[in-house]
Amino acid sequence: MAEKLTRAQYHDLYYYLRLNRRVDEQLTSLYRQGKVVGGVYSSLGQEATAVGSAYALGPDDFLGGMIRDVGAMLVRGFPPRDVFLQYMARRDGPTGGRDANNHFGDLKRGVMAPVSMLGELVPLLAGVGLAARIRRERRVGLTYVGDGATSTTPFHEGLNFAAVLKLPLIVIVENNGWAYSTPVERQMANTKIVDRARAYGIAGEAIDGNDVLEVYEATRRAMQRGYNGDGPTLIEAETMRMKGHAEHDDARYVPKEMLETWRERDPIVNYEKFLTKEKLLTSDEKAVIEARLDKVIREDVEFAERSPFPAPEEAAQPVWA
Amino acid sequence: MKASKDKRTTEKPLTGARRNGGSFNPGSIARPPDGPMTPLSNRGTAQPDSRTLERMLYYLKLTREAEYRIERVLYRQGKIVGGVYVGRGQEAMAVGATIQLREGDVTFPSHRDFAAWLIRGFTLRQIFLNWLGRGDGPSRGRENTGHFGDVKRGLIPIISPLGDTCPLACGTALVQKQRGQGHVTLVHFGEGTTSRGDVHEAMNMAAVWKLPVIFICNNNAYAYSTPTERQYAVKDLSVRGPAYGMPGVTIDGNDVLAVYEAVRRAIARARVGNGPTFIECKTFRMTGHSAHDGAEYVPKRQFEVWAQKDPVARLEKLLFAKKLLTPKAVREMEEAIAEALDDAAAFAESSALPEGAEATEGVYCGPKCWWQSRLHDD
Numbered sequence: 220m221a222e223k224l225t226r227a228q229y230h231d232l233y234y235y236l237r238l239n240r241r242v243d244e245q246l247t248s249l250y251r252q253g254k255v256v257g258g259v260y261s262s263l264g265q266e267a268t269a270v271g272s273a274y275a276l277g278p279d280d281f282l283g284g285m286i287r288d289v290g291a292m293l294v295r296g297f298p299p300r301d302v303f304l305q306y307m308a309r310r311d312g313p314t315g316g317r318d319a320n321n322h323f324g325d326l327k328r329g330v331m332a333p334v335s336m337l338g339e340l341v342p343l344l345a346g347v348g349l350a351a352r353i354r355r356e357r358r359v360g361l362t363y364v365g366d367g368a369t370s371t372t373p374f375h376e377g378l379n380f381a382a383v384l385k386l387p388l389i390v391i392v393e394n395n396g397w398a399y400s401t402p403v404e405r406q407m408a409n410t411k412i413v414d415r416a417r418a419y420g421i422a423g424e425a426i427d428g429n430d431v432l433e434v435y436e437a438t439r440r441a442m443q444r445g446y447n448g449d450g451p452t453l454i455e456a457e458t459m460r461m462k463g464h465a466e467h468d469d470a471r472y473v474p475k476e477m478l479e480t481w482r483e484r485d486p487i488v489n490y491e492k493f494l495t496k497e498k499l500l501t502s503d504e505k506a507v508i509e510a511r512l513d514k515v516i517r518e519d520v521e522f523a524e525r526s527p528f529p530a531p532e533e534a535a536q537p538v539w540a
Numbered sequence: 541m542k543a544s545k546d547k548r549t550t551e552k553p554l555t556g557a558r559r560n561g562g563s564f565n566p567g568s569i570a571r572p573p574d575g576p577m578t579p580l581s582n583r584g585t586a587q588p589d590s591r592t593l594e595r596m597l598y599y600l601k602l603t604r605e606a607e608y609r610i611e612r613v614l615y616r617q618g619k620i621v622g623g624v625y626v627g628r629g630q631e632a633m634a635v636g637a638t639i640q641l642r643e644g645d646v647t648f649p650s651h652r653d654f655a656a657w658l659i660r661g662f663t664l665r666q667i668f669l670n671w672l673g674r675g676d677g678p679s680r681g682r683e684n685t686g687h688f689g690d691v692k693r694g695l696i697p698i699i700s701p702l703g704d705t706c707p708l709a710c711g712t713a714l715v716q717k718q719r720g721q722g723h724v725t726l727v728h729f730g731e732g733t734t735s736r737g738d739v740h741e742a743m744n745m746a747a748v749w750k751l752p753v754i755f756i757c758n759n760n761a762y763a764y765s766t767p768t769e770r771q772y773a774v775k776d777l778s779v780r781g782p783a784y785g786m787p788g789v790t791i792d793g794n795d796v797l798a799v800y801e802a803v804r805r806a807i808a809r810a811r812v813g814n815g816p817t818f819i820e821c822k823t824f825r826m827t828g829h830s831a832h833d834g835a836e837y838v839p840k841r842q843f844e845v846w847a848q849k850d851p852v853a854r855l856e857k858l859l860f861a862k863k864l865l866t867p868k869a870v871r872e873m874e875e876a877i878a879e880a881l882d883d884a885a886a887f888a889e890s891s892a893l894p895e896g897a898e899a900t901e902g903v904y905c906g907p908k909c910w911w912q913s914r915l916h917d918d
Contacts, residue, residue: 370744372737379735382773408747408785408815418783420773450773 224435229499232274232431234508236487239266239290241516242299246306250466254524256308257319260286264429264461267486268393270294271434272361272454275442276329281347282361283331283340287393287460289321291363295328300519309526316529317538337368341377341390348386348445359387359445361438366406367398369415378451382419387445389438390453393428395460400472416453428456429486432493459484588639588800590864596635596796597859597870600852602877603631603655606664609881610671615831619889621673622684627652629794629826632851633758635659636799637726640807646694646712648705648727650758651686652825656728660695664884674891680902681894702733706742706755713746713753713816722811724752726803731820732763732771734780743818747784750815754806757818758793760825765837781818793821794851797858824849 224232243262250259262269265287273282273291284291289302297313304312306319313323324332331347334340344360351358368374369392381388392412396403403410416423422444426437434456441452459481463470494500588596607626615624627634634653638660641647649656657667662678669677671684678688689697696712699705709727716723733739734757746753757777761768774780781788787809791798799821806817824846828835859865 370741372741375737375740376735379772383770385773405748407744408750409783415783418774418780420775 224432226499228274229494230504230508232270232435233490233494233500234511235270235274235290235294236266236431236490237508237512238293238299238515239270240487241512242289242293242302245299245303245516245520247466249303249306249520255306255319257306258465258467259306260320260465261460261462262287262289264481264485265393265395265458266290267431267490268391268428268434268456268458269363271431272363272389272391272438275435275438276359276361277442279329279356279358280361280442281329281331281344281358283324283333283344283363284321285333285337285340285363285365285393286320286322286335287395288333288363292321292330295330297323297325297328297330298519299515300522303520303523304526307523307526308528309523310529311526312523315533315537317534331362336371336373338364338371338374338377340364341374341388342380343377344390345377345381345384345386345388345451348381348388348451349384351387352384357446359389359442361389361391361441363391363393365398366392366394366396366403366412367401369412370406378415378419378421378453381451382421385448385450387442387448388451389441389445390451391434391438392453392455393458394455395428395458396477397460397464397470397473399464399468400470411455413453413455419451419453421450422452423455424452425455425457428458429484429489431486431490458486588797590862592639593855593859593862593864596639596800597852597855597865598873598877599635599639599655599658600631600796600855601873602658602880603635604628604852605874605877605881606667606884607654609885610668611827611831614671614885620671620684624671624831625651625685625829626827626831627654627758627825629846629850630758630760630823631655632796632799632855633728633756633793633821633823636796637728637754637756637803640800640804641694641726642723644694644716644721644723646696646709646716646723646725648696648709648725649686649698650702650728650730651698652730652758652760653728654686656695657686660690660693662690662693662695664880665887668884668888669891672888672891673893674888675894675898676891677888680898682899682903702729703736703738705729706733706739707745709753709755710742710746710749710751713751713810714749716752717749717813722752724754724807724810726754726756728756728758730763731757731759731761731768731777732766733757734777735771743780743784743786743816746816747786750813752810752813753816754803754810755816755818756803757820758823759820760793760823761842762825762829762835762838764829764833765835776820778818778820784818786816786818788818788820790820790822792849793823794846794849794854796851796855823851 239262246259249255269288269290273294276282282291301313302321305321305323308316308319310316322333324330331343340362344362347360364374378390394412398406413423413425424437426433428434437454441454444452607628611624611626614620630652634649634655638647638656647656666678670679670688673681673684675681686698689695705727709725713725743755763771776790778788778790789802791802802819806819809817
């Protein structure tokens with residue numbers, strides 16, 4: 220490993236992976252209780268990509284995630300209550316009940332709000348990189364796209380633009396096998412997405428997106444390229460969407476065997492095994508983390524449920540700037 | 541076709557018939573012209589026959605001369621409505637590619653691929669009428685440049701927002717694939733256009749669906765004033781082919797035989813269902829972006845370097861060397877071209893401008909509109 224993590228950092232990664240999954244589980248049960256307004260888009264099985272990469276970033280770096288990258292937002296300091304408030308469309312949520320899901324951000328936390336039109340974040344985070352260049356600030360912009368979004372216009376235009384200007388941009392392609400119901404081989408003829416890096420003249424790495432440490436390290440290398448003026452990096456993180464596109468989709472088009480294979484590659488189970496084997500996590504330490512998770516989830520769900528719905532007369536207020 | 545419109549299409553195209561009279565058939569052995577010249581890559585397995593070589597020279601010369609008349613004569617005389625965009629120095633792509641198309645194939649030329657219209661059977665008269673904005677022109681004076689085509693001739697008009705033709709080319713290729721008759725689609729675009737999402741989406745889709753479409757990038761080194769190093773970060777754009785899962789090749793775009801060969805291979809692949817190919821043709825725009833652009837941003841030296849690679853002179857030299865052509869035959873060819881251009885220019889100039897009252901006709905397509913009748917007649 221290029222950089223040695225401290226024991227506390229290993230624990231941080233474990234905490235955020237578990238927090239991401241706990242938030243996910245909680246959203247699913249809230250959805251089934253009829254308390255969620257709109258759909259629930261699960262991160263199940265892909266937590267390591269969002270958590271590992273966001274954890275690698277420095278405080279001045281920026282990221283812009285997709286709907287499944289809740290883990291990245293938790294790492295950047297948003298409390299789980301923000302996510303619950305959003306999904307339940309409550310007044311105290313970041314968008315005040317005007318939007319559901321994790322469509323919120325905070326420039327102070329270096330988080331751009333997800334854009335529903337996938338791929339659109341690539342030019343936006345390239346813009347962050349350009350601003351950093353102009354202001355002579357040491358900063359990278361990191362964003363995620365799915366395998367499906369690689370077929371979009373902004374992915375291409377944003378990446379080419381960043382390549383020409385050698386901007387400090389990191390694009391992580393979360394290749395989770397499915398763009399809603401479209402499998403990767405119906406999305407592109409060359410399914411080695413990392414090959415696209417060569418098409419733009421930028422660095423490319425293909426990694427196991429379910430290995431949080433591999434994601435962390437690849438992101439660190441990409442950040443270094445960005446800081447050094449060596450331009451963008453395209454990281455293909457191989458992972459799998461373990462649920463449907465959203466809670467309402469039973470994903471019957473996904474072969475059962477595929478899910479079974481990937482269940483063996485669960486990012487959290489495997490990371491925990493690694494920590495245990497390397498004696499980096501004792502059962503006592505694990506119990507402390509779980510207790511912390513229990514507490515924050517319980518408190519934040521309660522907080523969110525107590526929060527009122529927005530007043531109708533306020534609905535249009537901050538919609539137009 | 542309505543009788544009143546007949547004169548637009550009954551004029552004999554200047555493709556084969558007129559110049560096939562034998563006036564410039566191979567004759568006596570000629571000495572090649574002197575001077576440094578990049579040689580043509582005379583390789584490949586299926587060289588065009590001597591007839592095709594001659595036709596290619598004819599279209600190269602005709603393009604060069606016709607565009608000279610339009611850009612350097614008529615435009616400067618103030619007779620052209622709007623701007624003028626020519627392909628001086630990059631004539632070989634349209635000629636080398638279009639000349640191999642069969643009936644049922646489709647091409648989407650760029651605005652610098654003049655020869656595509658000629659080879660697909662449009663007459664010089666039609667083209668000049670359009671440039672001069674005349675009422676009898678293909679677009680009836682509603683616009684100029686190459687914004688006209690003909691579905692029956694398999695030539696789709698250019699679209700000003702560049703790159704938009706690429707997904708359309710996927711559309712015609714999809715139809716061709718579904719009909720299963722082995723037809724193919726060509727689409728030309730510049731290197732600046734490759735930065736656009738339309739090209740990206742189209743190339744990805746063509747690769748996934750194995751569409752019979754050939755993407756030809758006329759890489760002329762400048763997108764208006766943007767040089768290639770400010771346009772993309774790779775040496776050769778052809779690396780994008782494999783990224784999408786299709787073959788990619790970079791060739792000398794000023795070598796009409798190299799264009800012919802690369803396109804021939806791509807067409808052969810496409811006709812048997814093996815999908816698309818991306819061909820990057822390195823060439824140079826020997827003029828400004830348009831007639832109003834002096835291109836001061838292009839280093840003079842570049843023009844000098846590329847003048848040595850002139851596609852017209854190179855093919856002419858080869859034909860002399862191969863003893864397929866005599867200077868006399870070339871002279872006759874040039875005279876025929878000059879005569880045809882005189883005729884087209886005079887014809888267009890003497891034609892009437894469109895009537896003001898008709899201005900909106902054919903702009904919106906209704907059941908009785910002119911385009912509809914063109915699609916459904918004969």
